[in-house]
Amino acid sequence: MSAGAALFPAVGAAVGAAVGGAAYGLAQAVPALAAAGAALAVGALLTGALHLDGLADCADALAARSREAALAIMHDHAIGTYGAVALVLDLTVKAAALAALAGRGAVVLAALAAGALSRAVPVALAATLPSVRTDGAGAAFTVTPVAACAAAALAAAAAAPVEPWLIAVAGIGAAAAWLWSRRWLGGRTGDTLGAAAELTETAVLVAAAALL
Numbered sequence: 001m002s003a004g005a006a007l008f009p010a011v012g013a014a015v016g017a018a019v020g021g022a023a024y025g026l027a028q029a030v031p032a033l034a035a036a037g038a039a040l041a042v043g044a045l046l047t048g049a050l051h052l053d054g055l056a057d058c059a060d061a062l063a064a065r066s067r068e069a070a071l072a073i074m075h076d077h078a079i080g081t082y083g084a085v086a087l088v089l090d091l092t093v094k095a096a097a098l099a100a101l102a103g104r105g106a107v108v109l110a111a112l113a114a115g116a117l118s119r120a121v122p123v124a125l126a127a128t129l130p131s132v133r134t135d136g137a138g139a140a141f142t143v144t145p146v147a148a149c150a151a152a153a154l155a156a157a158a159a160a161p162v163e164p165w166l167i168a169v170a171g172i173g174a175a176a177a178w179l180w181s182r183r184w185l186g187g188r189t190g191d192t193l194g195a196a197a198e199l200t201e202t203a204v205l206v207a208a209a210a211l212l
Contacts, residue, residue, distance in 0.1 A: 002140070005126070006147040008119040009155035016115020016201075019043040019098075020108035027102035036098035039111075040091060051118075051201075054194020055090060056083030067185055071132065074191045090202055097205040101212065110208035113159035117170035118201035120155035122193035124148050124174050130187040138190025162208070169207045173200035 022042045026035035044052065057074040060083040064070035073080075079087075101107035127148035131139040159166045177196035181188050 002142045005123045005141075005143045006150035006154070008123050009116040009151050009158060012115035012117075012119030012155075012197075013112045013158050014115070015043060015046050016111040016113070017108055018046060019115070020101075020111030023098050023102040023111070024105060024107050027107075032099040032102040033095060035102045036095040039098060039102075040095055051194040051198035052087060052090075054191040055198045056087050057191040058195040059083045059086035061191075067132075070185065071189070074189060090198060094202045094205055097202070097209040100209040104212075106208075106212045109162045110205060110212055113162040113166050114201045114204035114208065116155040116158035117166060117204050118173075118197045120151045121170065121174045121177060121196050121200045123151040125178055125181065125188055125193055125196055129178065129181055132185050132187040132189055138188065138193060141190070141193070159204075163211050165211060166204050166207055169204050170200055173203050 019039045019042055023035050023039035026038050029035075030038075056079050057076075060076075060080040061070040061073040062082055063080070064073055098107060098111070101110050123143050126141050127143040127145055131141075133139045155170070156167050159170070173196070177192070177200070181192045181196075185192065
């Protein structure tokens, strides 16, 4: 993963284009919300629900009373109430945003931009925050400043032709995730990187639905 970090936005763009294409195609035959839900299922299959898992683990860890307890909860693969609620809310908002765009070709470009921008966020966080674990995939994921800048430039190039303001939305998401991770845990874990990518993607899709 570390060697390919600069290309994460390209992978995200491809996944986003597949999700947007599925939403657009299915919306010609079924209600827009149903098309959006099916398109999100396509995205989950393509990514192995990796970022959704990170979001759920981080949400469950919010109930912890200490940093150590939060890390222990995130290490547990079981999903609790907070995690389940976070997944339902995230997917509901994302489906609504996709449904608002599903009847137009703009949904493909919006989902592509969201996929690219959201995948640049964990790269930036990994380059600027220390890992709070000494083992696991999150700790092994190391990113150089050059790779982070390359990822950011690639993501911006994918999003700018769609709507430049989407780049600002992703930037705000990255800054919020950085501050939250630093204050809460003192650094990053694989779960916080995944949660940041998932929430940024949702925010960009909502912004796209409002702007396009």
